[in-house]
Amino acid sequence: MGVNRVGSGDGISYSGDSRLIDPLGDEVVVANSGATEIIVGEVSSSVVSEVRSQYPFLDDRRQ
Numbered sequence: 001m002g003v004n005r006v007g008s009g010d011g012i013s014y015s016g017d018s019r020l021i022d023p024l025g026d027e028v029v030v031a032n033s034g035a036t037e038i039i040v041g042e043v044s045s046s047v048v049s050e051v052r053s054q055y056p057f058l059d060d061r062r063q
Contacts, residue, residue: 006036023051 006016018031020041029041052058 006034023048 002021003018004016005014007014015033016031016035017033018039020028020030020039020043022028022043024047028043029039031037031039
């Protein structure tokens with residue numbers, strides 16, 4: 001999931017462009033650029049589990 005604010009603040013302009021991306025890198029849903037909106041999408045928990053078993057990078061986290 002990638003999120004970004006939209007609008008401007010402190011002299012900086014933010015375009016939004018939030019998106020939900022599945023574990024394989026495919027975009028599930030993308031917010032409209034420059035729009036304030038809520039996006040909703042689904043990612044299959046079985047796909048997440050399968051990818052995590054194939055790429056166990058979470059084992060490298062510091063506790």
